[in-house]
Amino acid sequence: MHSNNTCLREHLAVGRPESAVRKACNTHVLSLTSLRLLLRHWYQNWRTRRQLSQLDNHLLKDIGVSIGEAQHEAGKPFWRD
Incomplete structure (x- = not known):
C-alpha cells in the first residue's frame, strides 16, 4: 500500500496535473483520522x-x-x- 506522499510523487513524476493527482491519491489512501x-x-x-x-x-x-x-x-x- 502506498502512502499519500508516495502516490503524489509517482503521479507528478509522469506529468499529471496536480489537482488530478491529489484526487487520484486521496481515493487510494484514506487515513484513520480522515475516516x-x-x-x-x-x-x-x-x-x-x-x-x-x-x-x-x-x-x-x-x-x-x-x-x-x-x-x-x-x-x-x-x-x-
Missing part, C-alpha cells in the same frame, strides 16, 4: 436532519425555514451535503 472525520460528519448530517424533520411549523418559521425546504433537507441521505 473518523467523515463518519462524524455523516452522523451530524443524520442527526440534524432527523431533528429538522421533527420541528413543527412554528419552530420552522422561527428559524426562517419553509416546510418545503425542511422536507427537502431532511429527505437527503446522510452522505450528501
